[in-house]
Amino acid sequence: MKQYRWPDEKGHFGPYGGKFVPETLMAPLTELEEAYRQVAKSAIFKKEFHYYLQEYAGRPTPLYFAQRLSQELRLRVYLKREDLCHTGAHKINNTVGQALLAQKMRKKRIIAETGAGQHGVATATVAALFGIRCEIYMGEEDIHRQALNVFRMKLLGAKVHSVQSGTRTLKDAMNEAIRDWVTNVDTTYYLIGSVAGPHPYPMMVRDFQSVIGKEVRKQIVKKEGKLPDALMACVGGGSNAMGLFYPFIEDKQVRMIGVEAGGLGLHSGKHGASLERGRPGILHGTRSYVLQDSSGQIHPAHSISAGLDYPGVGPELSFLKDEGRMEVDNVTDSEALEGLHYLAEMEGIIPALETAHAVAYLKKRARQFKEESVVVVNLSGRGDKDVQSVAALEEKK
Amino acid sequence: MKGLQRIDLAFTATKNRNEAALIAFLTAGHPDLAMTERLVLSLSEAGADLIELGIPFSDPLADGPVIQRSSQLALEKGFSIDSIPELVYRLRRKIVTPLLLMSYCNPILSQGLDRFLKTIAEVEVDGLIIPDLTLEESATLHKKCAENGLALVMLVAPTSPPERIEALAKATTGFLYTVSLKGVTGSRQTLPAGVIPFLRQVKKLSPQPVAIGFGLSKPEQVSEVSQIADGVVVGSAFVKLVDRYGRLSPMIVSTLAKRLKKATRR
Numbered sequence: 001m002k003q004y005r006w007p008d009e010k011g012h013f014g015p016y017g018g019k020f021v022p023e024t025l026m027a028p029l030t031e032l033e034e035a036y037r038q039v040a041k042s043a044i045f046k047k048e049f050h051y052y053l054q055e056y057a058g059r060p061t062p063l064y065f066a067q068r069l070s071q072e073l074r075l076r077v078y079l080k081r082e083d084l085c086h087t088g089a090h091k092i093n094n095t096v097g098q099a100l101l102a103q104k105m106r107k108k109r110i111i112a113e114t115g116a117g118q119h120g121v122a123t124a125t126v127a128a129l130f131g132i133r134c135e136i137y138m139g140e141e142d143i144h145r146q147a148l149n150v151f152r153m154k155l156l157g158a159k160v161h162s163v164q165s166g167t168r169t170l171k172d173a174m175n176e177a178i179r180d181w182v183t184n185v186d187t188t189y190y191l192i193g194s195v196a197g198p199h200p201y202p203m204m205v206r207d208f209q210s211v212i213g214k215e216v217r218k219q220i221v222k223k224e225g226k227l228p229d230a231l232m233a234c235v236g237g238g239s240n241a242m243g244l245f246y247p248f249i250e251d252k253q254v255r256m257i258g259v260e261a262g263g264l265g266l267h268s269g270k271h272g273a274s275l276e277r278g279r280p281g282i283l284h285g286t287r288s289y290v291l292q293d294s295s296g297q298i299h300p301a302h303s304i305s306a307g308l309d310y311p312g313v314g315p316e317l318s319f320l321k322d323e324g325r326m327e328v329d330n331v332t333d334s335e336a337l338e339g340l341h342y343l344a345e346m347e348g349i350i351p352a353l354e355t356a357h358a359v360a361y362l363k364k365r366a367r368q369f370k371e372e373s374v375v376v377v378n379l380s381g382r383g384d385k386d387v388q389s390v391a392a393l394e395e396k397k
Numbered sequence: 398m399k400g401l402q403r404i405d406l407a408f409t410a411t412k413n414r415n416e417a418a419l420i421a422f423l424t425a426g427h428p429d430l431a432m433t434e435r436l437v438l439s440l441s442e443a444g445a446d447l448i449e450l451g452i453p454f455s456d457p458l459a460d461g462p463v464i465q466r467s468s469q470l471a472l473e474k475g476f477s478i479d480s481i482p483e484l485v486y487r488l489r490r491k492i493v494t495p496l497l498l499m500s501y502c503n504p505i506l507s508q509g510l511d512r513f514l515k516t517i518a519e520v521e522v523d524g525l526i527i528p529d530l531t532l533e534e535s536a537t538l539h540k541k542c543a544e545n546g547l548a549l550v551m552l553v554a555p556t557s558p559p560e561r562i563e564a565l566a567k568a569t570t571g572f573l574y575t576v577s578l579k580g581v582t583g584s585r586q587t588l589p590a591g592v593i594p595f596l597r598q599v600k601k602l603s604p605q606p607v608a609i610g611f612g613l614s615k616p617e618q619v620s621e622v623s624q625i626a627d628g629v630v631v632g633s634a635f636v637k638l639v640d641r642y643g644r645l646s647p648m649i650v651s652t653l654a655k656r657l658k659k660a661t662r663r
Contacts, residue, residue: 010533019533020502022529023531023551023557023565024556024576025556026531026556026557026561027554027556027557165469166469172456175456179458179581182579182581183580183581184579279507281507282503283456284456290503295478295504296478296503296504296508297454297455297472298456
């Protein structure tokens with residue numbers, strides 16, 4: 001893809017993206033778009049953003065050459081250590097950027113949705129950092145699965161709302177956050193955590209997260225003297241994948257592989273594989289691939305990892321898939337669990353269950369790559385938050 | 398007469414009687430389709446000038462708890478958008494009241510736009526209201542609705558700047574739906590602050606009839622906005638009664654509709 005210039009001025013990535021929201025939100029979205037346009041070209045804002053990424057979030061993160069993994073898989077495997085970011089995942093990159101923007105827009109209150117709780121924690125963290133009031137919406141089901149993160153958000157001074165509607169997971173948390181935003185639109189900044197939602201969120205979140213891919217470019221050239229052969233990342237909404245992929249889109253020799261949640265297997269109907277099994281539709285303000293039934297009702301997703309348990313996916317990923325620029329595959333719940341063990345035992349790194357999907361893919365498909373291929377896996381988050389639920393799962397076995 | 402023309406006529410008729418149109422909303426399939434049919438008939442008989450049938454959706458992000466719940470109950474009972482044409486076909490043999498479908502984008506798009514619009518126009522649905530369809534994304538649908546003689550009602554909100562209200566008033570067909578407040582659907586105790594001047598502003602900017610909705614449930618509220626608006630939408634108040642009174646609800650819904658209709662008179 002030469003000269004990649006998406007989205008267009010209406011926020012479209014080909015047929016995807018756009019704005020599908022109640023009219024009440026159109027004025028605030030326009031205000032947000034304008035504010036973002038201002039800061040995106042401001043050298044002062046960029047400096048400030050990078051100051052906090054470096055001094056507070058701990059960037060740049062290492063691109064670690066995984067020695068034992070490489071040897072066993074006969075590849076040259078690099079891990080982009082987003083798990084070493086402050087709060088334990090890549091989510092902080094975006095929340096720092098958006099919280100700075102919220103501050104510039106003089107918003108007094110930040111709300112956010114969260115699935116695994118990583119985005120909730122990252123939002124509560126920056127809200128504390130900048131002294132802004134913070135409320136987080138989280139599905140009741142996820143509150144049970146991710147108790148540690150709920151406690152962390154509370155420690156950080158955020159109020160956590162338990163969402164009881166629908167499937168009580170990430171999608172319903174997002175509905176509830178949007179309802180809050182419609183109601184408190186004058187005072188409130190809605191900090192979306194993924195490359196989803198109405199324009200300008202998919203673009204803005206991608207831009208803030210693209211620090212991941214930009215660092216990888218520099219680091220890999222220094223270590224290998226060339227661009228990588230393949231990039232891999234797990235895909236729920238898709239923020240860690242877009243963050244890694246975006247700076248490489250025009251380098252078409254670099255394969256980009258998104259790994260979705262296969263859940264109990266695609267044939268079971270219980271999975272989070274929106275790109276592979278969804279149809280184009282409209283969910284949460286944007287047009288993208290969506291898991292849905294024949295009459296257009298959103299089909300609940302399933303994944304062992306709360307962060308991939310989402311029936312939609314970012315519009316830009318939908319576009320990149322259709323264009324054939326991105327490859328899509330999936331691994332099941334049990335393969336992801338194996339992935340977690342594998343990385344823990346091979347490299348001494350316990351990944352988040354979300355991230356474990358990308359690791360499991362690498363292990364499963366390693367043979368399909370030419371020997372000594374240089375591959376970069378986005379190690380999007382660390383697994384501390386999952387240790388309890390993994391222990392409970394293994395006890396059952 | 399049908400479609401857009403039927404809606405136009407309803408507004409002309411109420412205007413000539415010096416009253417606002419009462420627009421009643423029900424969630425289709427709540428508690429089941431047979432009841433929806435009976436409820437629509439009793440609303441029509443009680444004097445509702447237009448009727449909105451809500452298509453249940455799994456993720457109704459513009460709706461408050463009452464309509465969320467009714468949608469969920471309808472879906473749990475197996476409601477599918479496929480049942481709408483038959484329901485409307487049966488209703489049309491008995492009533493001429495304008496019928497509009499209120500649906501989020503996804504259920505409609507999932508049906509294939511051309512096929513869906515043709516089918517509902519054939520059974521004489523008169524128009525569509527789509528709360529998550531923005532002006533920016535509406536061009537195709539406007540064209541296709543016009544081709545099928547259907548109204549496509551746009552919404553304005555208290556956050557819409559004047560030039561946007563004008564653009565929406567220009568684009569809308571049937572009437573312009575004014576959202577009374579910042580928030581989701583559902584009854585409120587009092588009229589939202591600033592609603593009267595806002596309504597006046599919309600009236601001034603819109604060549605099309607202006608209806609107002611969200612949060613309105615009581616005769617006093619309806620009476621006050623009816624002085625300015627051409628139509629008043631009441632939804633959650635009816636849905637709540639359906640929830641509470643089950644089999645008896647057609648009678649009770651009818652009583653409320655009569656009181657509200659009386660309140661629309663100027």
